[in-house]
Amino acid sequence: MGREVLNGDAVVLWLERAAEVIGENEKYLTELDAAIGDSDHGANMARGFTAVRGKLAGQTREDIGAILKTVGMTLLSTVGGASGPLYGTLFLEAAKVAAGKAEIDRAVIQQSLAAGLAGIQKRGKAEPLDKTMVDALGPAIKAFEGAEGVSLAEALARAAEAAHKGAEATIPIVARKGRASYLGERSAGHQDPGATSMWLLLRSLAEVAAE
Amino acid sequence: MxxxxxxxxxxxxxxxxxxxxxxxxxxxxxxxxxxxxxxxxxxxxxxxxxxxxxxxxxxxxxxxxxxxxxxxxxxxxxxxxxxxxxxxxxxxxxxxxxxxxxxxxxxxxxxxxxxxxxxxxxxxxxxxxxxxxxxxxxxxxxxxxxxxxxxxxxxxxxxxxxxxxxxxxxxxxxxxxxxxxxxxGRSMGIALTPCTVPHAGKPSFELGPDEMEVGIGIHGEPGRRRAKLESADRITEMLMDPILDDLPFRSGKDVLLFVNGLGGTPLLELYVVFRKAHEIAAARGLRVVRSLVGPYITSLEMAGVSITLLEVDEEMVRYWDAPVHTAALRWGV
Structure with a gap:
C-alpha cells in the first residue's frame, strides 16, 4: 500500500493532519518551551496551523507549489516569534521547487526538503547541533536520501524516525541559537521545542504517504 | 492563574x-x-x-x-x-x-x-x-x-x-x-517572582521564597543563575557592578540612570533601588544628570527590577528633554 507520488489532495491531507497533530500537542510543545524558552511555541504553532487549515479550505489542488506558498505566507503572518519566519521560509522555499507541479515524487520531495533546510539555515543562521529545528530536519533529509530501494512511505517513515531521534538528541545540547541560548549550560537536559514540532510535521507526512 | x-x-x-x-x-x-x-x-x-x-x-x-x-x-x-x-x-x-x-x-x-x-x-x-x-x-x-x-x-x-x-x-x-x-547604554535585571503567560496558564519557571533569578530577560525566560535573596542595597550592587564595568563608565561622565520595574514591583521599592544606584554611580565619579523611575519595560506581573545606565552627550540630553506626548511618557507639552 501507500503512495509513490503525492498529489495536491495528499499534500492538503498532510497539512490537515499536521494541523490536528500540532493542536493535540500544543500543551506538550508549550511545556518544552517553558523549560528553555518563553512558553509560546505550542500556542504559536497551533494558531498558525489553525489559520493554515482555514486557508486550505478554499485552495485549489492543481498546483502543489501554490498550496505550499499559501501555507508559508499564512505561517509567516500568524505564527510570530522565530518559528514564524523559519517555518514560513521552509514552506516558501519548498513551494519554489514544487511550483506548477500537480504531483510530487520522491526526487521533488527530497529537493523541497533540502531547499527548505537551506532557507531555514540562511534565515536563522543556525548550524547543526545548535539545538534548533535544524537538528530534526537535517537528519531527516539524510535518512530520506539514504533510504534507497524502499517505498516512498518507508523512506518518509525513516526520515520521520531520524527527525524524532534528532529531536531527542537535542536534550543534552547547550543551546547556541534562539532564546534558549541565554540559559547557557542550563539549557542542557531539555528537548528543543522547534526540533520537536519539526518531527511532528514529518511524522504526519510519513503517515499520509503510507495510506 | x-x-x-x-x-x-x-x-x-x-x-x-x-x-x-x-x-x-x-x-x-x-x-x-x-x-x-x-x-x-x-x-x-x-x-x-x-x-x-x-x-x-x-x-x-x-x-x-x-x-x-x-x-x-x-x-x-x-x-x-x-x-x-x-x-x-x-x-x-x-x-x-x-x-x-x-x-x-x-x-x-x-x-x-x-x-x-x-x-x-x-x-x-x-x-x-x-x-x-x-x-x-x-x-x-x-x-x-x-x-x-x-x-x-x-x-x-x-x-x-x-x-x-x-x-x-x-x-x-x-x-x-x-x-x-x-x-x-547598559542594563541588567533580577526577578523576585516569575510571570505567567496567559496561554501557558502557569509560571514559566519557579522560584523559592528566598530565591531570585539574576540576569533575567523580559520574557519570563530564566536568567543566568539562581541566587539567595539579598537586601535591596546588595541587589543594586549586584546589578550596578557588571553594568559599570562593561562599558566601562569612566569617572567624570554624565549619565542617565533608569530604574525599571518589571511589572509587579511597587514604585516605593524602585526608589529604594534608585537611591542606592545613584550613590554607587556617584562613588564612581559619574554625574546622574537625568533619571527615569518606573515600570516602562515590563514582564507581565513579574516582580523585579532592572537598571539601565546610559552615558549621555549633549545631543542625547537635548533630545531626552524635548517634548513628548504619549500615554506613558509625557513632558514639555
Missing part, C-alpha cells in the same frame, strides 16, 4: 481596543494586522520611528506612540514578536516620505521578522534603517548565544530617536543616533 482576562486569545486585541478609546487624541489602532500609529500619521517629510515586539512589556511599545516618540508600534502575541506583514503595513502607514527607522530588540524572532519586513518595504520603495538594541550585560558570552538581549535601553533609544525625528533629522542621522544610544 489569576488574571483580568476574558479569553487568552482575545487579550492583546481587547487591550488595543482599550488603548484606542482611552487615547484617541494620541493614537489610532489598526486591527488586522494589529498596529498602533500616532493620531496624525503619516507626518509628511518627517522620518518615522517604529518599534514592536511581543506584548506583555507594556507600556513598551504602544504606550510610547505619540508626538516626540514612536510613530508606530506593532504588538505581537504575548512574548512573541510581531509578523512581517504586520510590520510592513505599519511601516507603510507611517512613512511620510523620509523613511522609517525600525527599533528592534535583539531577540532571534524579532530580528528575523523585522528583517523580512524591511526586505518587503524595500521592494515597495520605502527606505528603512534598523537600530538593533542589545544592552543586556547579563548575557556574558555573545559568541555562543544569540547575542545580548535588548532591554531597558530600548526605551531611551525610542525617546531620543523620536525627538530627533520630530526635530527634522534625516533617516541616516536618526538611525546613527539610535545606534550611539545603544552603544552607550
Amino acid at each position: 489569576k488574571k483580568l482576562l476574558n479569553a487568552p486569545s482575545d487579550l492583546v486585541k481587547e487591550a488595543l481596543a482599550g488603548m484606542a478609546v482611552a487615547h484617541p487624541e494620541l493614537l489610532r489602532v489598526h486591527v488586522d494586522p494589529a498596529f498602533l500609529v500616532r493620531a496624525d500619521a503619516p507626518v509628511r517629510g518627517k522620518v518615522a520611528v517604529l518599534s514592536g515586539g511581543g506584548s506583555g512589556h507594556e507600556p513598551l511599545h504602544g504606550g510610547f506612540v505619540g508626538r516626540g516618540m514612536l510613530d508606530a508600534a506593532c504588538p505581537g502575541a504575548v512574548f512573541t514578536s510581531p509578523t512581517p506583514d504586520q510590520i510592513l503595513e505599519a511601516t507603510r502607514a507611517v512613512d511620510g516620505g523620509a523613511g522609517v527607522v525600525h527599533v528592534v530588540k535583539n531577540y532571534t524572532g524579532d530580528v528575523m521578522n523585522f528583517e523580512m519586513a524591511a526586505e518587503l518595504a524595500r521592494e515597495l520603495g520605502i527606505a528603512t534603517e534598523t537600530v538593533l538594541v542589545n544592552d543586556d550585560v547579563a548575557v556574558e558570552n555573545s559568541l555562543y548565544t544569540a547575542g545580548r538581549r535588548g532591554v531597558g535601553t530600548t526605551v531611551l533609544v525610542e525617546k531620543i530617536c523620536g525627538a530627533a525625528a520630530e526635530a527634522g533629522r534625516s533617516l541616516a542621522d536618526v538611525a546613527a543616533l539610535g545606534r550611539r544610544v545603544n552603544e552607550h
Whole structure:
C-alpha cells in the first residue's frame, strides 16, 4: 500500500493532519518551551496551523507549489516569534521547487526538503547541533536520501524516525541559537521545542504517504 | 492563574481596543494586522520611528506612540514578536516620505521578522534603517548565544530617536543616533517572582521564597543563575557592578540612570533601588544628570527590577528633554 507520488489532495491531507497533530500537542510543545524558552511555541504553532487549515479550505489542488506558498505566507503572518519566519521560509522555499507541479515524487520531495533546510539555515543562521529545528530536519533529509530501494512511505517513515531521534538528541545540547541560548549550560537536559514540532510535521507526512 | 482576562486569545486585541478609546487624541489602532500609529500619521517629510515586539512589556511599545516618540508600534502575541506583514503595513502607514527607522530588540524572532519586513518595504520603495538594541550585560558570552538581549535601553533609544525625528533629522542621522544610544547604554535585571503567560496558564519557571533569578530577560525566560535573596542595597550592587564595568563608565561622565520595574514591583521599592544606584554611580565619579523611575519595560506581573545606565552627550540630553506626548511618557507639552 501507500503512495509513490503525492498529489495536491495528499499534500492538503498532510497539512490537515499536521494541523490536528500540532493542536493535540500544543500543551506538550508549550511545556518544552517553558523549560528553555518563553512558553509560546505550542500556542504559536497551533494558531498558525489553525489559520493554515482555514486557508486550505478554499485552495485549489492543481498546483502543489501554490498550496505550499499559501501555507508559508499564512505561517509567516500568524505564527510570530522565530518559528514564524523559519517555518514560513521552509514552506516558501519548498513551494519554489514544487511550483506548477500537480504531483510530487520522491526526487521533488527530497529537493523541497533540502531547499527548505537551506532557507531555514540562511534565515536563522543556525548550524547543526545548535539545538534548533535544524537538528530534526537535517537528519531527516539524510535518512530520506539514504533510504534507497524502499517505498516512498518507508523512506518518509525513516526520515520521520531520524527527525524524532534528532529531536531527542537535542536534550543534552547547550543551546547556541534562539532564546534558549541565554540559559547557557542550563539549557542542557531539555528537548528543543522547534526540533520537536519539526518531527511532528514529518511524522504526519510519513503517515499520509503510507495510506 | 489569576488574571483580568476574558479569553487568552482575545487579550492583546481587547487591550488595543482599550488603548484606542482611552487615547484617541494620541493614537489610532489598526486591527488586522494589529498596529498602533500616532493620531496624525503619516507626518509628511518627517522620518518615522517604529518599534514592536511581543506584548506583555507594556507600556513598551504602544504606550510610547505619540508626538516626540514612536510613530508606530506593532504588538505581537504575548512574548512573541510581531509578523512581517504586520510590520510592513505599519511601516507603510507611517512613512511620510523620509523613511522609517525600525527599533528592534535583539531577540532571534524579532530580528528575523523585522528583517523580512524591511526586505518587503524595500521592494515597495520605502527606505528603512534598523537600530538593533542589545544592552543586556547579563548575557556574558555573545559568541555562543544569540547575542545580548535588548532591554531597558530600548526605551531611551525610542525617546531620543523620536525627538530627533520630530526635530527634522534625516533617516541616516536618526538611525546613527539610535545606534550611539545603544552603544552607550547598559542594563541588567533580577526577578523576585516569575510571570505567567496567559496561554501557558502557569509560571514559566519557579522560584523559592528566598530565591531570585539574576540576569533575567523580559520574557519570563530564566536568567543566568539562581541566587539567595539579598537586601535591596546588595541587589543594586549586584546589578550596578557588571553594568559599570562593561562599558566601562569612566569617572567624570554624565549619565542617565533608569530604574525599571518589571511589572509587579511597587514604585516605593524602585526608589529604594534608585537611591542606592545613584550613590554607587556617584562613588564612581559619574554625574546622574537625568533619571527615569518606573515600570516602562515590563514582564507581565513579574516582580523585579532592572537598571539601565546610559552615558549621555549633549545631543542625547537635548533630545531626552524635548517634548513628548504619549500615554506613558509625557513632558514639555
